[in-house]
Amino acid sequence: MQVVKVGLCAFGMSGKVFHAPFIKEHSGFILSAVVERNKQESRIQYPESTLYRSVEEMLQSDVDVVVVNTPVQTHYEYAKMALNAGKNVIIEKPFTVNVAEAQELVELAEEKKLFLSVFQNRRFDRDYQQVQKILSEGYLGNIKEVEIRFDRFRTIPGAKAHKEDPAKPGSGSLHDLGAHLIDQAVQLFGVPEKLFADVFSMKGKTFANDYFEILLYYKNDLRVRLKSSVFSKEAHYAYAIHGDKGSFLQERTDEQESELAAGAIPVFEEDWTKPLTENDGILNYLNENSESERILTKSEPGNYMNYYHQIYEHIVFQQPLPSPGAEIIINMKLIEAAEESSRNERVTLIK
Incomplete structure:
Protein backbone atom coordinates (compact mmCIF):
# COMPACT_ATOMS: atom_id res chain seq x y z
CA MET A 1 0.00 0.00 0.00
CA ARG A 122 -18.56 20.82 6.23
CA ARG A 123 -19.48 19.20 2.93
CA PHE A 124 -19.22 16.07 5.12
CA ASP A 125 -21.56 17.25 7.91
CA ARG A 126 -24.56 15.03 8.53
CA ASP A 127 -27.06 17.88 8.22
CA TYR A 128 -25.70 19.18 4.92
CA GLN A 129 -25.60 15.69 3.46
CA GLN A 130 -29.23 15.19 4.49
CA VAL A 131 -30.15 18.34 2.60
CA GLN A 132 -28.33 17.00 -0.46
CA LYS A 133 -30.27 13.75 -0.16
CA ILE A 134 -33.68 15.41 0.12
CA LEU A 135 -32.97 17.68 -2.86
CA SER A 136 -31.69 14.81 -5.00
CA GLU A 137 -34.86 12.81 -4.35
CA GLY A 138 -37.01 15.61 -5.73
CA TYR A 139 -39.60 15.83 -2.96
CA LEU A 140 -39.74 19.62 -3.05
CA GLY A 141 -40.14 20.17 -6.79
CA ASN A 142 -38.71 23.40 -8.17
CA ILE A 143 -36.83 25.17 -5.39
CA LYS A 144 -37.98 28.74 -4.84
CA GLU A 145 -36.55 29.98 -1.53
CA VAL A 146 -33.71 28.80 0.73
CA GLU A 147 -32.18 29.98 3.99
CA ILE A 148 -28.93 28.56 5.33
CA ARG A 149 -27.79 29.73 8.77
CA PHE A 150 -24.83 29.19 11.06
CA ASP A 151 -25.54 30.92 14.35
CA ARG A 152 -23.70 30.99 17.66
CA PHE A 153 -23.97 32.69 21.03
CA ARG A 154 -20.50 34.17 21.52
CA THR A 155 -21.04 37.72 22.73
CA ILE A 156 -17.61 38.06 24.30
CA PRO A 157 -14.74 38.63 21.83
CA GLY A 158 -12.22 35.84 21.45
CA ALA A 159 -8.52 36.26 22.10
CA LYS A 160 -7.33 35.52 18.55
CA ALA A 161 -6.39 38.76 16.82
CA HIS A 162 -6.39 37.17 13.37
CA LYS A 163 -10.12 36.53 13.83
CA GLU A 164 -11.18 39.59 15.85
CA ASP A 165 -9.06 42.52 14.62
CA PRO A 166 -10.91 44.37 11.83
CA ALA A 167 -7.60 45.77 10.60
CA LYS A 168 -6.44 42.29 9.61
CA PRO A 169 -7.63 41.20 6.14
CA GLY A 170 -9.72 38.04 6.27
CA SER A 171 -10.77 38.42 9.90
CA GLY A 172 -14.39 38.04 10.96
CA SER A 173 -17.35 35.76 10.39
CA LEU A 174 -17.75 36.40 6.67
CA HIS A 175 -14.45 34.71 5.85
CA ASP A 176 -14.82 32.16 8.65
CA LEU A 177 -18.39 30.80 8.69
CA GLY A 178 -19.29 32.52 5.43
CA ALA A 179 -16.75 30.33 3.64
CA HIS A 180 -18.85 27.30 4.66
CA LEU A 181 -22.28 28.73 3.87
CA ILE A 182 -21.22 30.16 0.52
CA ASP A 183 -19.58 26.86 -0.42
CA GLN A 184 -22.74 24.93 0.42
CA ALA A 185 -24.97 27.32 -1.53
CA VAL A 186 -22.75 27.03 -4.60
CA GLN A 187 -22.57 23.25 -4.30
CA LEU A 188 -26.34 22.96 -4.02
CA PHE A 189 -27.54 25.63 -6.43
CA GLY A 190 -24.61 26.86 -8.51
CA VAL A 191 -23.20 30.35 -8.94
CA PRO A 192 -25.69 33.22 -8.41
CA GLU A 193 -26.11 36.10 -10.83
CA LYS A 194 -25.82 38.80 -8.17
CA LEU A 195 -26.04 39.36 -4.42
CA PHE A 196 -26.87 41.86 -1.72
CA ALA A 197 -25.12 41.72 1.65
CA ASP A 198 -25.21 43.28 5.09
CA VAL A 199 -21.95 42.67 6.98
CA PHE A 200 -20.98 44.32 10.27
CA SER A 201 -19.96 43.77 13.88
CA MET A 202 -22.68 43.55 16.51
CA LYS A 203 -19.97 43.78 19.19
CA GLY A 204 -18.85 47.16 17.88
CA LYS A 205 -16.60 48.71 15.26
CA THR A 206 -13.41 47.81 17.14
CA PHE A 207 -14.06 44.12 16.34
CA ALA A 208 -14.20 42.22 13.07
CA ASN A 209 -17.58 41.45 11.54
CA ASP A 210 -19.62 38.94 13.54
CA TYR A 211 -22.89 39.20 11.60
CA PHE A 212 -23.73 38.80 7.95
CA GLU A 213 -26.78 38.34 5.80
CA ILE A 214 -26.27 37.62 2.11
CA LEU A 215 -29.08 37.35 -0.41
CA LEU A 216 -28.12 35.41 -3.53
CA TYR A 217 -30.14 36.05 -6.71
CA TYR A 218 -30.36 33.28 -9.32
CA LYS A 219 -31.55 33.58 -12.93
CA ASN A 220 -34.41 31.13 -12.38
CA ASP A 221 -35.88 33.44 -9.68
CA LEU A 222 -34.48 31.32 -6.85
CA ARG A 223 -33.50 33.30 -3.74
CA VAL A 224 -30.95 31.90 -1.29
CA ARG A 225 -30.31 33.71 1.99
CA LEU A 226 -27.14 33.03 4.01
CA LYS A 227 -27.06 34.30 7.56
CA SER A 228 -24.88 34.15 10.66
CA SER A 229 -24.96 35.87 14.04
CA VAL A 230 -23.12 35.49 17.34
CA PHE A 231 -26.13 36.79 19.28
CA SER A 232 -28.40 33.81 18.75
CA LYS A 233 -29.10 32.11 22.07
CA GLU A 234 -31.97 30.01 20.72
CA ALA A 235 -31.23 27.87 17.69
CA HIS A 236 -32.96 28.32 14.33
CA TYR A 237 -33.27 25.64 11.69
CA ALA A 238 -29.94 25.64 9.89
CA TYR A 239 -31.59 24.92 6.53
CA ALA A 240 -35.06 25.96 5.39
CA ILE A 241 -35.81 24.93 1.82
CA HIS A 242 -39.09 25.69 0.06
CA GLY A 243 -40.21 24.46 -3.36
CA ASP A 244 -43.42 24.32 -5.36
CA LYS A 245 -44.17 20.85 -3.97
CA GLY A 246 -43.10 21.19 -0.36
CA SER A 247 -40.68 22.33 2.33
CA PHE A 248 -37.80 20.81 4.25
CA LEU A 249 -36.41 22.07 7.57
CA GLN A 250 -33.11 20.68 8.88
CA GLU A 251 -31.41 21.33 12.22
CA ARG A 252 -27.63 21.67 12.52
CA THR A 253 -26.87 18.45 14.38
CA ASP A 254 -23.39 17.42 13.26
CA GLU A 255 -21.23 16.94 16.36
CA GLN A 256 -17.96 15.83 14.81
CA GLU A 257 -16.09 18.95 15.91
CA SER A 258 -17.18 18.73 19.55
CA GLU A 259 -16.62 14.98 19.74
CA LEU A 260 -13.16 15.26 18.20
CA ALA A 261 -12.31 18.05 20.66
CA ALA A 262 -13.40 15.71 23.47
CA GLY A 263 -11.03 13.00 22.24
CA ALA A 264 -13.12 10.86 19.88
CA ILE A 265 -11.14 8.68 17.46
CA PRO A 266 -12.40 8.93 13.86
CA VAL A 267 -12.88 5.78 11.80
CA PHE A 268 -13.19 5.31 8.05
CA GLU A 269 -16.37 3.65 6.72
CA GLU A 270 -17.83 3.32 10.21
CA ASP A 271 -20.06 5.51 12.37
CA TRP A 272 -17.81 6.90 15.11
CA THR A 273 -20.02 9.77 16.28
CA LYS A 274 -22.78 9.37 18.83
CA PRO A 275 -26.12 8.41 17.23
CA LEU A 276 -28.99 10.88 17.26
CA THR A 277 -31.63 10.21 19.87
CA GLU A 278 -34.28 12.37 18.17
CA ASN A 279 -35.33 13.36 14.66
CA ASP A 280 -33.60 16.45 13.31
CA GLY A 281 -35.65 17.39 10.26
CA ILE A 282 -39.17 17.95 8.93
CA LEU A 283 -40.24 17.09 5.39
CA ASN A 284 -43.66 18.36 4.35
CA TYR A 285 -44.54 17.75 0.71
CA LEU A 286 -47.22 16.82 -1.81
CA ASN A 287 -47.01 13.18 -2.82
CA GLU A 288 -47.80 11.72 -6.24
CA ASN A 289 -51.51 11.88 -5.39
CA SER A 290 -51.20 15.59 -4.48
CA GLU A 291 -51.82 14.71 -0.85
CA SER A 292 -49.80 16.34 1.92
CA GLU A 293 -47.33 14.17 3.79
CA ARG A 294 -45.45 15.43 6.82
CA ILE A 295 -42.51 13.25 7.85
CA LEU A 296 -40.03 13.66 10.70
CA THR A 297 -36.57 12.78 9.39
CA LYS A 298 -33.27 11.74 10.93
CA SER A 299 -29.95 12.41 9.20
CA GLU A 300 -27.21 9.81 8.78
CA PRO A 301 -23.77 10.38 10.37
CA GLY A 302 -21.24 12.47 8.51
CA ASN A 303 -17.51 11.73 8.45
CA TYR A 304 -14.67 14.15 7.76
CA MET A 305 -12.49 11.09 7.10
CA ASN A 306 -14.12 10.95 3.67
CA TYR A 307 -12.29 14.15 2.74
CA PRO A 324 -9.86 21.86 -5.68
CA GLY A 325 -8.56 25.38 -5.42
CA ALA A 326 -9.77 26.26 -8.92
CA GLU A 327 -13.32 25.47 -7.79
CA ILE A 328 -13.10 27.44 -4.53
CA ILE A 329 -12.06 30.65 -6.28
CA ILE A 330 -15.77 31.33 -6.84
CA ASN A 331 -16.30 31.26 -3.06
CA MET A 332 -13.65 33.95 -2.69
CA LYS A 333 -15.35 35.99 -5.41
CA LEU A 334 -18.64 35.81 -3.53
CA ILE A 335 -16.97 36.83 -0.26
CA GLU A 336 -15.41 39.85 -1.99
CA ALA A 337 -18.73 40.68 -3.66
CA ALA A 338 -20.46 40.54 -0.25
CA GLU A 339 -17.87 42.93 1.21
CA GLU A 340 -18.38 45.30 -1.72
CA SER A 341 -22.17 45.10 -1.53
CA SER A 342 -22.23 45.82 2.21
CA ARG A 343 -19.74 48.66 1.86
CA ASN A 344 -21.67 50.31 -0.99
CA GLU A 345 -25.14 49.32 0.24
CA ARG A 346 -26.23 48.01 -3.14
CA VAL A 347 -26.64 44.85 -5.19
CA THR A 348 -23.38 43.56 -6.67
CA LEU A 349 -23.12 41.55 -9.89
CA ILE A 350 -21.00 38.39 -9.82
CA LYS A 351 -18.29 38.71 -12.43
Whole structure:
Protein backbone atom coordinates (compact mmCIF):
# COMPACT_ATOMS: atom_id res chain seq x y z
CA MET A 1 0.00 0.00 0.00
CA GLN A 2 1.32 3.41 -0.96
CA VAL A 3 1.92 5.58 2.10
CA VAL A 4 1.70 9.38 1.87
CA LYS A 5 3.72 11.56 4.24
CA VAL A 6 1.87 14.61 5.55
CA GLY A 7 3.15 17.68 7.38
CA LEU A 8 1.08 20.10 9.49
CA CYS A 9 2.00 23.79 9.49
CA ALA A 10 0.51 24.31 12.96
CA PHE A 11 -0.78 22.35 15.95
CA GLY A 12 -3.52 24.59 17.28
CA MET A 13 -7.20 23.68 17.39
CA SER A 14 -7.39 23.01 13.67
CA GLY A 15 -4.38 20.69 13.70
CA LYS A 16 -5.45 18.84 16.83
CA VAL A 17 -9.13 18.43 15.89
CA PHE A 18 -9.60 18.53 12.13
CA HIS A 19 -6.39 17.14 10.67
CA ALA A 20 -4.02 15.12 12.85
CA PRO A 21 -6.62 12.53 14.03
CA PHE A 22 -7.71 11.72 10.46
CA ILE A 23 -4.19 11.54 9.10
CA LYS A 24 -3.17 9.18 11.91
CA GLU A 25 -6.19 6.90 11.60
CA HIS A 26 -6.11 6.57 7.80
CA SER A 27 -3.82 3.68 6.84
CA GLY A 28 -2.66 5.47 3.70
CA PHE A 29 -1.14 8.43 5.53
CA ILE A 30 1.67 9.05 7.99
CA LEU A 31 1.75 12.22 10.05
CA SER A 32 5.40 12.77 9.30
CA ALA A 33 5.95 16.36 10.45
CA VAL A 34 4.39 18.95 12.75
CA VAL A 35 5.34 22.60 13.15
CA GLU A 36 5.12 24.03 16.67
CA ARG A 37 6.98 27.29 17.05
CA ASN A 38 7.32 27.22 20.83
CA LYS A 39 5.41 24.31 22.35
CA GLN A 40 5.78 20.59 21.87
CA GLU A 41 2.27 19.33 22.53
CA SER A 42 2.29 17.10 19.47
CA ARG A 43 4.95 14.91 21.13
CA ILE A 44 2.31 13.42 23.43
CA GLN A 45 -0.11 12.08 20.82
CA TYR A 46 2.14 11.93 17.76
CA PRO A 47 5.66 11.06 18.95
CA GLU A 48 6.38 9.29 15.67
CA SER A 49 6.26 12.61 13.80
CA THR A 50 9.18 15.00 13.56
CA LEU A 51 8.85 18.33 15.34
CA TYR A 52 9.91 21.43 13.43
CA ARG A 53 10.09 25.00 14.67
CA SER A 54 9.22 26.69 11.37
CA VAL A 55 7.37 25.97 8.16
CA GLU A 56 10.53 26.76 6.22
CA GLU A 57 12.39 24.03 8.10
CA MET A 58 9.62 21.48 7.56
CA LEU A 59 9.55 22.16 3.82
CA GLN A 60 13.08 20.82 3.57
CA SER A 61 11.83 17.39 4.70
CA ASP A 62 10.42 14.61 2.49
CA VAL A 63 6.72 15.23 3.20
CA ASP A 64 4.43 14.70 0.20
CA VAL A 65 1.52 16.88 1.35
CA VAL A 66 1.57 20.06 3.43
CA VAL A 67 -1.50 21.14 5.39
CA VAL A 68 -1.61 24.93 5.66
CA ASN A 69 -3.74 25.31 8.79
CA THR A 70 -2.32 28.59 10.05
CA PRO A 71 -4.25 31.90 10.38
CA VAL A 72 -5.84 32.94 7.09
CA GLN A 73 -3.54 35.95 6.77
CA THR A 74 -0.63 33.52 6.25
CA HIS A 75 -2.35 31.04 3.92
CA TYR A 76 -1.05 32.63 0.74
CA GLU A 77 2.53 32.92 1.99
CA TYR A 78 2.83 29.36 3.30
CA ALA A 79 0.94 27.71 0.46
CA LYS A 80 3.15 29.49 -2.06
CA MET A 81 6.27 28.39 -0.18
CA ALA A 82 5.03 24.79 -0.10
CA LEU A 83 4.19 24.70 -3.80
CA ASN A 84 7.56 26.19 -4.70
CA ALA A 85 9.15 23.48 -2.55
CA GLY A 86 7.41 20.83 -4.66
CA LYS A 87 4.77 19.87 -2.09
CA ASN A 88 1.10 19.20 -2.68
CA VAL A 89 -1.09 21.45 -0.54
CA ILE A 90 -4.23 21.16 1.56
CA ILE A 91 -5.24 24.61 2.72
CA GLU A 92 -7.74 25.40 5.46
CA LYS A 93 -10.78 27.47 4.64
CA PRO A 94 -11.07 30.32 4.02
CA PHE A 95 -8.82 29.74 1.02
CA THR A 96 -7.06 33.13 1.24
CA VAL A 97 -7.98 36.70 2.16
CA ASN A 98 -8.83 37.70 -1.43
CA VAL A 99 -9.39 36.44 -4.96
CA ALA A 100 -6.03 37.60 -6.31
CA GLU A 101 -4.10 35.44 -3.84
CA ALA A 102 -6.32 32.43 -4.52
CA GLN A 103 -5.93 32.79 -8.28
CA GLU A 104 -2.15 33.05 -8.04
CA LEU A 105 -1.92 29.89 -5.92
CA VAL A 106 -4.11 27.92 -8.33
CA GLU A 107 -1.95 28.99 -11.27
CA LEU A 108 1.23 28.12 -9.38
CA ALA A 109 -0.08 24.64 -8.51
CA GLU A 110 -0.97 24.04 -12.15
CA GLU A 111 2.47 25.24 -13.26
CA LYS A 112 4.18 22.93 -10.75
CA LYS A 113 1.82 20.03 -11.58
CA LEU A 114 0.85 19.72 -7.92
CA PHE A 115 -2.57 19.57 -6.33
CA LEU A 116 -4.13 22.31 -4.22
CA SER A 117 -7.25 21.43 -2.23
CA VAL A 118 -9.24 23.60 0.18
CA PHE A 119 -10.46 21.85 3.35
CA GLN A 120 -14.22 22.42 2.97
CA ASN A 121 -14.94 19.86 5.67
CA ARG A 122 -18.56 20.82 6.23
CA ARG A 123 -19.48 19.20 2.93
CA PHE A 124 -19.22 16.07 5.12
CA ASP A 125 -21.56 17.25 7.91
CA ARG A 126 -24.56 15.03 8.53
CA ASP A 127 -27.06 17.88 8.22
CA TYR A 128 -25.70 19.18 4.92
CA GLN A 129 -25.60 15.69 3.46
CA GLN A 130 -29.23 15.19 4.49
CA VAL A 131 -30.15 18.34 2.60
CA GLN A 132 -28.33 17.00 -0.46
CA LYS A 133 -30.27 13.75 -0.16
CA ILE A 134 -33.68 15.41 0.12
CA LEU A 135 -32.97 17.68 -2.86
CA SER A 136 -31.69 14.81 -5.00
CA GLU A 137 -34.86 12.81 -4.35
CA GLY A 138 -37.01 15.61 -5.73
CA TYR A 139 -39.60 15.83 -2.96
CA LEU A 140 -39.74 19.62 -3.05
CA GLY A 141 -40.14 20.17 -6.79
CA ASN A 142 -38.71 23.40 -8.17
CA ILE A 143 -36.83 25.17 -5.39
CA LYS A 144 -37.98 28.74 -4.84
CA GLU A 145 -36.55 29.98 -1.53
CA VAL A 146 -33.71 28.80 0.73
CA GLU A 147 -32.18 29.98 3.99
CA ILE A 148 -28.93 28.56 5.33
CA ARG A 149 -27.79 29.73 8.77
CA PHE A 150 -24.83 29.19 11.06
CA ASP A 151 -25.54 30.92 14.35
CA ARG A 152 -23.70 30.99 17.66
CA PHE A 153 -23.97 32.69 21.03
CA ARG A 154 -20.50 34.17 21.52
CA THR A 155 -21.04 37.72 22.73
CA ILE A 156 -17.61 38.06 24.30
CA PRO A 157 -14.74 38.63 21.83
CA GLY A 158 -12.22 35.84 21.45
CA ALA A 159 -8.52 36.26 22.10
CA LYS A 160 -7.33 35.52 18.55
CA ALA A 161 -6.39 38.76 16.82
CA HIS A 162 -6.39 37.17 13.37
CA LYS A 163 -10.12 36.53 13.83
CA GLU A 164 -11.18 39.59 15.85
CA ASP A 165 -9.06 42.52 14.62
CA PRO A 166 -10.91 44.37 11.83
CA ALA A 167 -7.60 45.77 10.60
CA LYS A 168 -6.44 42.29 9.61
CA PRO A 169 -7.63 41.20 6.14
CA GLY A 170 -9.72 38.04 6.27
CA SER A 171 -10.77 38.42 9.90
CA GLY A 172 -14.39 38.04 10.96
CA SER A 173 -17.35 35.76 10.39
CA LEU A 174 -17.75 36.40 6.67
CA HIS A 175 -14.45 34.71 5.85
CA ASP A 176 -14.82 32.16 8.65
CA LEU A 177 -18.39 30.80 8.69
CA GLY A 178 -19.29 32.52 5.43
CA ALA A 179 -16.75 30.33 3.64
CA HIS A 180 -18.85 27.30 4.66
CA LEU A 181 -22.28 28.73 3.87
CA ILE A 182 -21.22 30.16 0.52
CA ASP A 183 -19.58 26.86 -0.42
CA GLN A 184 -22.74 24.93 0.42
CA ALA A 185 -24.97 27.32 -1.53
CA VAL A 186 -22.75 27.03 -4.60
CA GLN A 187 -22.57 23.25 -4.30
CA LEU A 188 -26.34 22.96 -4.02
CA PHE A 189 -27.54 25.63 -6.43
CA GLY A 190 -24.61 26.86 -8.51
CA VAL A 191 -23.20 30.35 -8.94
CA PRO A 192 -25.69 33.22 -8.41
CA GLU A 193 -26.11 36.10 -10.83
CA LYS A 194 -25.82 38.80 -8.17
CA LEU A 195 -26.04 39.36 -4.42
CA PHE A 196 -26.87 41.86 -1.72
CA ALA A 197 -25.12 41.72 1.65
CA ASP A 198 -25.21 43.28 5.09
CA VAL A 199 -21.95 42.67 6.98
CA PHE A 200 -20.98 44.32 10.27
CA SER A 201 -19.96 43.77 13.88
CA MET A 202 -22.68 43.55 16.51
CA LYS A 203 -19.97 43.78 19.19
CA GLY A 204 -18.85 47.16 17.88
CA LYS A 205 -16.60 48.71 15.26
CA THR A 206 -13.41 47.81 17.14
CA PHE A 207 -14.06 44.12 16.34
CA ALA A 208 -14.20 42.22 13.07
CA ASN A 209 -17.58 41.45 11.54
CA ASP A 210 -19.62 38.94 13.54
CA TYR A 211 -22.89 39.20 11.60
CA PHE A 212 -23.73 38.80 7.95
CA GLU A 213 -26.78 38.34 5.80
CA ILE A 214 -26.27 37.62 2.11
CA LEU A 215 -29.08 37.35 -0.41
CA LEU A 216 -28.12 35.41 -3.53
CA TYR A 217 -30.14 36.05 -6.71
CA TYR A 218 -30.36 33.28 -9.32
CA LYS A 219 -31.55 33.58 -12.93
CA ASN A 220 -34.41 31.13 -12.38
CA ASP A 221 -35.88 33.44 -9.68
CA LEU A 222 -34.48 31.32 -6.85
CA ARG A 223 -33.50 33.30 -3.74
CA VAL A 224 -30.95 31.90 -1.29
CA ARG A 225 -30.31 33.71 1.99
CA LEU A 226 -27.14 33.03 4.01
CA LYS A 227 -27.06 34.30 7.56
CA SER A 228 -24.88 34.15 10.66
CA SER A 229 -24.96 35.87 14.04
CA VAL A 230 -23.12 35.49 17.34
CA PHE A 231 -26.13 36.79 19.28
CA SER A 232 -28.40 33.81 18.75
CA LYS A 233 -29.10 32.11 22.07
CA GLU A 234 -31.97 30.01 20.72
CA ALA A 235 -31.23 27.87 17.69
CA HIS A 236 -32.96 28.32 14.33
CA TYR A 237 -33.27 25.64 11.69
CA ALA A 238 -29.94 25.64 9.89
CA TYR A 239 -31.59 24.92 6.53
CA ALA A 240 -35.06 25.96 5.39
CA ILE A 241 -35.81 24.93 1.82
CA HIS A 242 -39.09 25.69 0.06
CA GLY A 243 -40.21 24.46 -3.36
CA ASP A 244 -43.42 24.32 -5.36
CA LYS A 245 -44.17 20.85 -3.97
CA GLY A 246 -43.10 21.19 -0.36
CA SER A 247 -40.68 22.33 2.33
CA PHE A 248 -37.80 20.81 4.25
CA LEU A 249 -36.41 22.07 7.57
CA GLN A 250 -33.11 20.68 8.88
CA GLU A 251 -31.41 21.33 12.22
CA ARG A 252 -27.63 21.67 12.52
CA THR A 253 -26.87 18.45 14.38
CA ASP A 254 -23.39 17.42 13.26
CA GLU A 255 -21.23 16.94 16.36
CA GLN A 256 -17.96 15.83 14.81
CA GLU A 257 -16.09 18.95 15.91
CA SER A 258 -17.18 18.73 19.55
CA GLU A 259 -16.62 14.98 19.74
CA LEU A 260 -13.16 15.26 18.20
CA ALA A 261 -12.31 18.05 20.66
CA ALA A 262 -13.40 15.71 23.47
CA GLY A 263 -11.03 13.00 22.24
CA ALA A 264 -13.12 10.86 19.88
CA ILE A 265 -11.14 8.68 17.46
CA PRO A 266 -12.40 8.93 13.86
CA VAL A 267 -12.88 5.78 11.80
CA PHE A 268 -13.19 5.31 8.05
CA GLU A 269 -16.37 3.65 6.72
CA GLU A 270 -17.83 3.32 10.21
CA ASP A 271 -20.06 5.51 12.37
CA TRP A 272 -17.81 6.90 15.11
CA THR A 273 -20.02 9.77 16.28
CA LYS A 274 -22.78 9.37 18.83
CA PRO A 275 -26.12 8.41 17.23
CA LEU A 276 -28.99 10.88 17.26
CA THR A 277 -31.63 10.21 19.87
CA GLU A 278 -34.28 12.37 18.17
CA ASN A 279 -35.33 13.36 14.66
CA ASP A 280 -33.60 16.45 13.31
CA GLY A 281 -35.65 17.39 10.26
CA ILE A 282 -39.17 17.95 8.93
CA LEU A 283 -40.24 17.09 5.39
CA ASN A 284 -43.66 18.36 4.35
CA TYR A 285 -44.54 17.75 0.71
CA LEU A 286 -47.22 16.82 -1.81
CA ASN A 287 -47.01 13.18 -2.82
CA GLU A 288 -47.80 11.72 -6.24
CA ASN A 289 -51.51 11.88 -5.39
CA SER A 290 -51.20 15.59 -4.48
CA GLU A 291 -51.82 14.71 -0.85
CA SER A 292 -49.80 16.34 1.92
CA GLU A 293 -47.33 14.17 3.79
CA ARG A 294 -45.45 15.43 6.82
CA ILE A 295 -42.51 13.25 7.85
CA LEU A 296 -40.03 13.66 10.70
CA THR A 297 -36.57 12.78 9.39
CA LYS A 298 -33.27 11.74 10.93
CA SER A 299 -29.95 12.41 9.20
CA GLU A 300 -27.21 9.81 8.78
CA PRO A 301 -23.77 10.38 10.37
CA GLY A 302 -21.24 12.47 8.51
CA ASN A 303 -17.51 11.73 8.45
CA TYR A 304 -14.67 14.15 7.76
CA MET A 305 -12.49 11.09 7.10
CA ASN A 306 -14.12 10.95 3.67
CA TYR A 307 -12.29 14.15 2.74
CA TYR A 308 -8.90 12.62 3.52
CA HIS A 309 -9.83 9.36 1.82
CA GLN A 310 -10.69 11.31 -1.33
CA ILE A 311 -7.30 13.02 -1.09
CA TYR A 312 -5.63 9.60 -0.84
CA GLU A 313 -7.57 8.20 -3.80
CA HIS A 314 -6.62 11.25 -5.84
CA ILE A 315 -2.93 10.68 -5.10
CA VAL A 316 -2.92 6.91 -5.64
CA PHE A 317 -5.73 6.28 -8.13
CA GLN A 318 -6.11 9.70 -9.82
CA GLN A 319 -9.69 10.03 -8.61
CA PRO A 320 -11.24 13.54 -8.52
CA LEU A 321 -9.67 15.94 -6.05
CA PRO A 322 -12.06 17.14 -3.31
CA SER A 323 -12.73 20.90 -3.34
CA PRO A 324 -9.86 21.86 -5.68
CA GLY A 325 -8.56 25.38 -5.42
CA ALA A 326 -9.77 26.26 -8.92
CA GLU A 327 -13.32 25.47 -7.79
CA ILE A 328 -13.10 27.44 -4.53
CA ILE A 329 -12.06 30.65 -6.28
CA ILE A 330 -15.77 31.33 -6.84
CA ASN A 331 -16.30 31.26 -3.06
CA MET A 332 -13.65 33.95 -2.69
CA LYS A 333 -15.35 35.99 -5.41
CA LEU A 334 -18.64 35.81 -3.53
CA ILE A 335 -16.97 36.83 -0.26
CA GLU A 336 -15.41 39.85 -1.99
CA ALA A 337 -18.73 40.68 -3.66
CA ALA A 338 -20.46 40.54 -0.25
CA GLU A 339 -17.87 42.93 1.21
CA GLU A 340 -18.38 45.30 -1.72
CA SER A 341 -22.17 45.10 -1.53
CA SER A 342 -22.23 45.82 2.21
CA ARG A 343 -19.74 48.66 1.86
CA ASN A 344 -21.67 50.31 -0.99
CA GLU A 345 -25.14 49.32 0.24
CA ARG A 346 -26.23 48.01 -3.14
CA VAL A 347 -26.64 44.85 -5.19
CA THR A 348 -23.38 43.56 -6.67
CA LEU A 349 -23.12 41.55 -9.89
CA ILE A 350 -21.00 38.39 -9.82
CA LYS A 351 -18.29 38.71 -12.43
